[in-house]
Amino acid sequence: MSMRFYVSRDAGAIAVGADEVALALEQAAARRGVAIEIVRTGSRGMYWLEPLVEVATPQGRIAFGPVTAADVPSLLDALASNTPHLLRLGVTDEIPWLKRQTRLTFARCGVIDPRSLDDYCAHGGYKGLAQALSLGPDAVLTEVTASGLRGRGGAGFPTGIKWKTVAQAKADRKFIVCNADEGDSGTFADRMIMEGDPFLVIEGMTIAGLTVGASKGYVYIRSEYPHAVEAMNAAIAAARRGGYLGDKIGGSTTSFDVEVRVGAGAYVCGEETSLLESLEGRRGIVRAKPPLPAHHGLFGKPTVINNVLSFAAIPFILSKGAKAYADFGMGRSRGTMPIQLSGNIRHGGLFETAFGVTLGELVDDIGGGTFTGRPVRAVQVGGPLGAYFPRALFDTPFDYEAFAARDGLIGHGGIVVFDDSVDMRRQARFAMEFCAVESCGKCTPCRIGSTRGVETIEKVMRGEHVHENIALVEDLCNTMKFGSLCALGGFTPYPVLSALKHFREDFVPAPTTLQAAE
Amino acid sequence: MTAVFEPWNETRGAEIIAEHANQEGATLVILHALQEAFGYVPEAAIPMVAKALNLSRAEVHGVFTFYHDFRHKPAGRHVLKLCRAEACQAAGGDALAARAEAKLGVSLGNTTADDRVTLEPIYCLGLCATAPSAMLDGRLIGRLDQKRLDALVAEAQR
Secondary structure (H helix, E strand, O other), rough: EEEEEEEEEEHHHHOOOOOHHHHHHHHHHHHHOOOEEEEEOOOEEHHOOOOHHHHHHEEEEEOOOOOOOHHHHHHHHHHHHOOOOEEEEEEHHHHHHHHHHOOOOOOOOOOOOOOOOHHHHOOEEEEOHHHHHHHHHHHHHHHHHHOEEOOOOOOOEHHHHHHHHHHHHHOOOOEEEEEEEOOOOOOOHHHHHHHOHHHHHHHHHHHHHHHHHOEEEEEEEEOOHHHHHHHHHHHHHHHHOOOOOOOOOOOOOEEEEEEEOOOOOOHHHHOOOHHHHHHHHOOOOOOOOOOOOOOOHHHHHOOEEEHHHHHHHHHHHHOOHHHHHHOOEEEEEEOOEEEEEOOOOOOEEEEEEOOOHHHHHHHHHOOOOOOOOOOOOEEEEOHOOOEEHHHHHHHOOHHHHHHHHOOOOOOOOEEEEEEEEOOOOHHHHHHHHHHHHHOOOOOOHHHHHHHHHHHHHHHOOOOOHHHHHHHHHHHHHHHHHHHHOOOHHHHOOOHHHHHHHHHHHOOOOOOOOOOHHH | OOOOOOOOOOHHHHHHHHOOOOOOOHHHHHHHHHHHOOOOOOOHHHHHHHHHHHHOHHHHHHHHHHOOOOOOOOOOEEEEEEEEOOHHHHHHHHHHHHHHHHHHHOOEEEOHHHHHHHHEEOOOOOHHHHOOOOEEEEEEEEEHHHHHHHHHHHHHHO
16 A cells, blocks of 8 residues: 655745655655655645645644655655654644644645545535535525625625625626735735635635626736646636536536636735726726725626635535634624734744634744744734734734724734834835835825835934924825725825834934933 | 747737737736747737737736836846745845845846846745745745855856
8 A cells, every 4th residue: 555645735835845855755765665645735834844744644644844855765764664753743633733723714725635626525625515506596695694704805894795785786797706916915825725725716706606696707816826826727627627617517507617817916906996907907006986896896797806715715604504604703703714924933824713812822822933033023914004013912802893993904814923123114114115116006195195105204214303204104194094095005004103103112213312422 | 947938029929919819808818928928028019919909009008017027128037036025024035135136236126237137026925934935937935044045046147
């Protein structure tokens, strides 16, 4: 009987040598005349342990990591003689970091072969679609609404209401658009699920299509994610072959198909109306709302546009029921959130858990503090448009409303950790600079405000009229926040104002008596 | 591994455009396909795209210039992209970017005088948990440090 190994094909694992490890395994086994099989999975999300190698045993999968190609011979020796190995982590599912999670959306990620439709179905895949087909559109809408699912892209709009609006719209054509333009630094959940469990995203989109009466879906993936593009295209082709996309899906009378479109390096295209413009082949200029995409979306037709993680949450909600999902979470934030820990962090990766966990638990306990071993000074939550939180706010629970109440946002669930070497003036300046570079240019507060913001923060950095210029930056942020058309200009003030509020000492030098000292 | 591009050829360009012109909202699809074939989007292709899609030349030019990905001239033989977004900044990316600039003698966004290396910033490769990260000609590299960066720069200069 051949030994079965699992090595991730996730871009994050490949970037740290997973391909080399898989090749070394293959070659070493061949030299020894041992029959092995290597399944290339997605990532389990424990990136500090990548490349992670798992071996199937009667006790379950046993994990080793982080493995380099040079470790492979000793690893095979240890397996052959059943002796301990320095990199042995035990049964994968028992690793505390994984065991503490509530993996509803990422249940299969890192477990199955993302290229295999059979593997997906063998692990409960397409049960949500089967349930949706038997329930019918109205009951699906009721379930999605009852689950309390809110848009996981960052805005947190109730998914059920969005779908209902499109379902009720009358039109000759409707569209499903999956927003996979995951441009926020510190976020990689969309990438992981597209690479590790792409059929899940397709299943979620398919359920959306038959619920609202759309027959065509687009996945708009950023060009920085070539591995995700490849994985989604392969899965779409397999789903078509398997009868899950195309005419009469899953044996029903409904047709639905999905096409991948690739972005071209514009951050603003993660904003939904800009994304629609881009899909239509135009500059990614933000549209004024209303009309909402649910009424006038892609090519002017009613469109459901949701984030990857929103679609990915749907199959669970259908197969296990809305209540099973809504039982997790707190307040108006129901279900689980795939939280992404990154930056200067010891245990970086994807941690899916029910809403309500505190920022401190995530950073200190689960994340293990900084990689450099220096004290954590600031964490940016929610991407480049998210606020910087100091240690004093680490009791904030991960919840849409709790973060909003502290002038922050959870966004797409990314947490970037900085140690005490960070200069918050530079981070504030960067936020404005990023906005200036990525602004689509349609509205003045964002287009001009961001450039003036960079200049004014630079004046502060040079020590020119520090207090006056800080007041000017704050005033400018206010204008951008309330005067911008979309979240790019509207939320850039979050990192800037939070840096000014919580890390004032970086901007205003301590009073000195330099002259007197001379 | 260096990508090998075809030299610009009008007939070939027209073929590529025709291949995708029937899709809805085809402009980005066509620009991507042209760049994949030729390594950049030649100026001469813009009016051809416009004609095929029944758009004005200005509209296609506008799309072309809006997106960071599209090049108006070929890149160097190797393209080294360094992630400059927050997660990589937090993990020491600033110093590495400065080091790469010093080693190559060009600032981010430019190509060395011998046309060997184009050094570019990129805003997030989604490898934030193995930061800092880079991409050399499509190959991903995580957990970048001085040693790994120096090896990458040397490889790009070959």
